[in-house]
Amino acid sequence: MAGADLFLGQGWAFPPRFAAGGAGVALVSGTDDVAESLAILLATRRGERVLAEDYGCDLAEFMFAEITPALVGQVHDLVADAVLEFEPRVVLNGVSVSTERASEGVLAVAIDYTVRATNSRFNMVWPFYLDEAVRPLGAGG
Template identity: 40%
Template sequence: MNLDFLGRGWSFPPTFDKGLPGVEMLEQEADILASLQVLLSTAQGERVMLPLFGCNLDELVFESLDTGTKALMTDKIESAILYHEPRIDLESVRLDDTRELEGVVLIEVIYRVRTTNSRFNFVYPFFKLEGTDLDLAATVTLLPDND
């Protein structure tokens, strides 16, 4: 199966290898994952040529994590993915606030790649406090199909 339609783009953050010309490139599902990381970490207006790109999670950094804030955060993520990531179908967005007192909310995005019908689970750490020794990174998991 030819998966070129899933895209090819720069790695995020851009990395360079002395042995290769240019920047390291990502393809297919890895490119979608990098796109989601960029989308969730970008504020609207931050990109000059795409002023509506992003989901403005930074606006919620100092808000109390009540039901209204969780609903707003989920809506911002769902809307951003709907408008800016056409390669996937969003199945759900869940917030894990068990580490709220540490200043971390884990955002779990479950999605299906439209053309391959593969399901993935992407976890994005949202930091409500300034981090110094935090060792969390976005992770992705291939989910089994329940069909």
């Protein structure tokens, strides 16, 4: 690894994947590692990680909640605070929460960020399902 990839790091792909025969684990690095880290952050409840109890974004607390402007604001603030606190490799340009799929019980959380090491801008959309107990990791919106 060199340059920006060294700063951004390398980690296991998520969800974990293994090579044929289990000979090795799939790794991601650079901006892919940052994107996967953001997805993991959004899917992790605070207190879920024993050695980092404050890590996470408690979106699950809104499970089965009625979609109101107040809820949209709370989701926005929770996501923005989590990214600012736990992902120092990015500059948060903005967070938006779309209610376009509210009738399906889905809020689309869009995170616009710039990776500090490369000055490259990215946008990630996280589908948050309010009416299901499943939070898909890496699912597109």
